[in-house]
Amino acid sequence: MSKIAILFPGQGSQKVGMGKEAHDQSRVAQEIFQSADNELNFSLSDIIFQGPEEELKLTYHTQPALLTTSIALYKWLQAKVDIQPSFVAGHSLGEYAALVAASSLSFEDAVSAVYQRGLYMDQAVPAGVGAMSAILNLDRAVLDQICAETSTPDNVVQAANYNCPGQIVISGHADAVRVAGEKALEAGARKVVPLAVSGPFHSALMQPAADKLQDKLATLSFHDANIPVVTNVTARPITIASDIQEALVRQVASPVLWEDTIRYLLQEGVDTFVEVGSGSVLAGLTRKVDRKVTMLNVQDQATLEKTISHFVDKNGRNDD
Structure with missing residues (x-):
């Protein structure tokens, strides 16, 4: 039986206008963008949809923007077809979207956390160092x-x-x-x-940011994940709330084991990957590990319909 993994991208995938079709065509997606604006007390959605690019590229805007877009697209997909992933994973920042998808972290807590994460990372090392x-x-x-x-x-x-x-x-x-x-x-x-x-991410120089993030995460409510989350720091699945919280802290100053993550998922029998979020960077990386896998993507109306068609054809029905 086919096993599915949902993947969420990280920094570098952002672009002005991402998620706009989801916002305009899906009530549940629109609610995610509105929730981000409410939680952060500024219009993140304006920055996402209208730019300017220089504002979107600021890491403390990029991180919540990508998270918000990924979750809005995921909600849009979920409203159209019933997909039961065996695993979820995210590249760096994308791990927060994976945790929201696995019901370990509320979207509101996650968007607050990644906004602060972006600020801490931006402040950790002076420009040019x-x-x-x-x-x-x-x-x-x-x-x-x-x-x-x-x-x-x-x-x-x-x-x-x-x-x-x-x-x-x-x-x-x-x-x-x-x-x-x-x-x-x-x-x-x-x-x-x-x-x-804007900084030397995932290196020891980010330890000051990791220390601050630890304090921030301690104020949030983590729950055991209902889908195994393959974490960046170990490339192995975790589900226990305390382990998840610790992994997010370690992740800031540790390498992202993405190739190892994909190899683990393949080893566990995953043959279908769905990248949900702006761009298709993870699709390219996954194909470099194994070209034979089925690689789907959800970032706009066209890719959503293609992904839905794949699962409808496979299941012989639409679970809309």
Whole structure:
């Protein structure tokens, strides 16, 4: 029997206008956008739908904007067809959407948490101190060794995202990231791509943000997940509320084990992945791990209808 995993994207997938069709055509989606505006006490939906892009790209706007869009699209999908996922997972920030989908965290608590998460991450490191680069086509063990040799207590560089075979992102102090990138090229990497980000995310430099987030999360109500959530920090499923809360804190300054997450899901028999949210970044990463899987996407009316058709055809009925 087919197993389904729902995936939620993270930062980098945002674009002005995302989720607008869901807002305009679905009452349940519209309520999610309104709920975000109410919870944050400003019009996040205006920033999402109208921009400007510079405002949307501010990490404390990007994070709640992507979460809101993902959950609005998920509610839109749920209202149209009954999908029973075996697992949920999200890339970095996307893990919060996964937790909302698994009823571990209310949407209101989640959007409040990621807004603060964005502020804490933005404040953790002064502008220009940190950097991130994508390293293409270099063996994981080789890059890990380069980071270990380059990094010092005062000049840190480490893997931040193990995205897929041939794509690993490194993060840390700008000089250490640059040197590690040069060594990676010498070791045979095809390319090093500096990323236009506001901070060295998922590195030890984010520990001040993790500490503040721990205090924020302690004020929220976590529940045991009703769908296993494959978490970034271990690439293994968790359902217990206290474990989920701890994983969210650890995630801020730890690498995102995305390739490992997809491999775990494949190992568990998942053969159908549905990416719910802006863009299709995770679809591309998943196909780099296994091209044979069924990869669906929900980000607008056209992709929603294609996904519904897949499940209606498979089930022989529409559960609208």
